[in-house]
Amino acid sequence: xxxxxxxxxxxxxxxxxxxxxxxxxxxxxxxxxxxxxxxxxxxxxxxxxxxxxxxxxxxxxxxxxxxxxxxxxxxxxxxxxxxxxxxxxxxxxxxxxxxxxxxxxxxxxxxxxxxxxxxxxxxxxxxxxxxxxxxxxxxxxxxxxxxxxxxxxxxxxxxxxxxxxxxxxxxxxxxxx
Numbered sequence: 001x002x003x004x005x006x007x008x009x010x011x012x013x014x015x016x017x018x019x020x021x022x023x024x025x026x027x028x029x030x031x032x033x034x035x036x037x038x039x040x041x042x043x044x045x046x047x048x049x050x051x052x053x054x055x056x057x058x059x060x061x062x063x064x065x066x067x068x069x070x071x072x073x074x075x076x077x078x079x080x081x082x083x084x085x086x087x088x089x090x091x092x093x094x095x096x097x098x099x100x101x102x103x104x105x106x107x108x109x110x111x112x113x114x115x116x117x118x119x120x121x122x123x124x125x126x127x128x129x130x131x132x133x134x135x136x137x138x139x140x141x142x143x144x145x146x147x148x149x150x151x152x153x154x155x156x157x158x159x160x161x162x163x164x165x166x167x168x169x170x171x172x173x174x175x176x177x
Contacts, residue, residue: 004149009164013068020061027054035107051104058099065096075171084137088130095123
């Protein structure tokens with residue numbers, strides 16, 4: 001059986017979105033534990049402003065998520081029929097979208113009943129659950145070889161950055177070469 005190979009643009013966008021999402025998720029946990037206190041507070045003090053850090057990660061994640069979403073609905077659209085692929089992307093859109101609508105003063109002033117904040121918290125939980133589902137689906141479908149193929153740095157001759165635009169065009173118009 002041949003080793004799975006994922007296109008380099010997919011690996012780049014997927015990896016960047018995944019890493020930034022993980023950082024945003026962890027920093028969101030820190031923000032929640034420091035300012036929300038409904039489920040307990042951090043047992044230690046943190047230097048710096050975790051809200052500012054979390055927001056900065058979100059601002060960086062936003063264009064990466066948009067590019068990844070555009071890639072998914074063009075070149076990756078056939079894979080979006082799998083809920084384990086589509087739902088993490090939708091939860092990412094919900095998390096980033098609700099995060100952009102947040103006002104950091106809400107947490108500083110203890111306004112924890114804001115609708116958008118609740119949506120953002122729900123998206124945070126959905127993100128964690130859907131990513132776990134996605135990982136489980138990848139392992140079930142292709143095992144460790146498929147999972148490792150997403151982290152591979154190897155490139156095929158027709159998968160260099162200069163080929164990305166043509167790959168996307170071909171995915172939108174498969175009959176055109």
